[in-house]
Amino acid sequence: MKKILFAFVVVGSIVACAPKLVTPVSVTEEVTETTEPAPEMNDIASAGKVIFNNDCTKCHSLKVIGNHSKQQWTGILTKMTKMAKLDETQTNQVTQYVFWELEQ
Ligand code: HEC
Structure with missing residues (x-):
């Protein structure tokens, strides 16, 4: 049960973070940031x-x-x-x- 709960928390936090990580990264921004x-x-x-x-x-x-x-x-x-x-x-x-x- 502990393991299942842990997995749920991990998946839950990935999903929660994902939009924040993915949405602002457009091709344009990636290039301007690195160069x-x-x-x-x-x-x-x-x-x-x-x-x-x-x-x-x-x-x-x-x-x-x-x-x-x-x-x-x-x-x-x-x-x-x-x-x-x-x-x-x-x-x-x-x-x-x-x-x-x-x-x-
Ligand atoms: C030695 C002559 C020569 C030089 C120097 C040259 N080109 Fe060209 N270019 C051509 C010829 C011939 C064509 C048309 C035939 C072809 O597409 O191979 C062409 C076509 C093009 C096209 C159209 C391609 C298409 O698919 O419509 C572009 C864009 C272009 N050149 C950009 C450049 C750029 C950028 C440079 C500099 C790095 C350059 N050319 C230097 C000869 C040259």
Whole structure:
């Protein structure tokens, strides 16, 4: 009986806590919390913006970031950062910039 009661209390407290833990965590908040507390662009994204405006306009006009979803951009960037011959650091910077823009 003690065990059953204990299990009930444990389950009960998980259920009681769950909405508090789950509801405020949206994708946007998760990213802003881990990368930058304020909604301003961080240094990595700022560097990415410069690359995006310079290197990504060599073959075509400036692409509108909002025209593609985050998922689409992941695929596009894999391809385009190679086309633009970006190194690992630059690729990371452009990726951060694109993802930052998508959250605005
Ligand atoms: C060497 C030339 C070249 C460079 C540099 C380049 N692109 Fe492209 N990009 C292309 C070509 C060609 C296409 C169209 C054909 C294709 O989708 O492969 C394209 C298409 C795109 C598209 C449209 C994709 C779609 O599915 O509609 C996006 C967005 C894009 N590029 C973003 C970028 C970004 C961001 C960069 C910088 C990291 C970049 N491009 C650099 C040549 C380039």
